[in-house]
Amino acid sequence: MSIQVVFVHGIRTSATMWRAQLAHLAERGVAATAVNLPGHGSRIAEAFVIEAAMATIDDAVRDAATRGPVLLVGHSMGGLVSIAYAGAEDPPPVAGFIGASCTAFPRGAGLAAYRFLARRFNALPDKGLWLTTQVLAATLPEETRADFAAGGYAFDAQDVALASLSTLDLAADVHRLRMPVWWINGQFDQLRPQERLFQRLAPHSELIVVPRTSHLVTAMRPRVFNALLDVAVATLEKGVPQPS
Template structure:
């Protein structure tokens, strides 16, 4: 990687910074990295989610590691990372976007609202059933860490409204730096991968043949290898 270039890691919808637990463990020794909680998630539960508020959080994180970073976003975090890069391009040395190459549409985001209505019927907001689902999808240690920090199903309506209102291809086109899309072959959110690649000024894509939507969490060693390869060949300073 570029010497001393820090990472800012941005999680997906309902999760929290603990989702990056095993990715951080596989980073090279001495690589600075900070994982954030998006508004409405983790330690920020109760805050309203918007992409402007998310960009403020990312700005604070970038400042905490020296003012410039490689920003890595998964799912909702990928859309947040693109929005931040469009707003603050000088502070983003490069972007890695995983599981966020589908243009959010009403039909595409509707299942999240259906899930929210179902989860809201539980006394705990569906937190226990969500934890069971995560344990089936993610490595147990990561799933347990995320569950301990809280699974924020209540943020879904705000997140869906924000996704529907934004124009991610325009945000992406506004950022002049290098972008690497890292997707799992079986990820449903790579439907518009080629459109996102075409919108990026300096874009490239890698598809993990064994990965799904939760690629960074389920295959952390492989994901970190892609981060290292990208930073070694695609970023200059």
């Protein structure tokens, strides 16, 4: 049975953010799918509910698991929700996990500041779209620049999604991860602060910091991220024993 990859997007964006990764894996003959969480992408009219987000991931993972071992890959918010999913007390069929740009606990002053800024941007006439477009134009290569916007921006889902993250017991969830785990962060990633703590909670995990890269590590240096995907796929293909 061949490795199956399931991608989970970050906040505001959608499954389209993984276009470069899906194309890369398709060229290699590796089966992959990218989900849209509630309130995002093709489901932008829905309300974001954390239980529905978990169910979306579960449906994709269990479907993929009928065809082979599953590598779950989540970015930012999608990474945090995927940690909670993969680290459940009753573990789902996840053979390996990549958490990209998600090594920070969503709580306290940091979360409050993020929610405050999100609300301020949402109060603008264009909800901050002009600024978002300018930042992406200045930081992303042309080949991936349109991917984050291709499925639409879920501005209205931001605040409730951020609030939902604070209800997760991520420290316990990270500690319960027993599959091979890779944490992938950009050098200038704002969600790096607790990466060493995440490593200590999952001692078998690997931490990889991509130089000259921001929070949008998947799109800023797609070839590097794709190479790291290849490493994870190859590791699972070899059937490396899971840590005890």
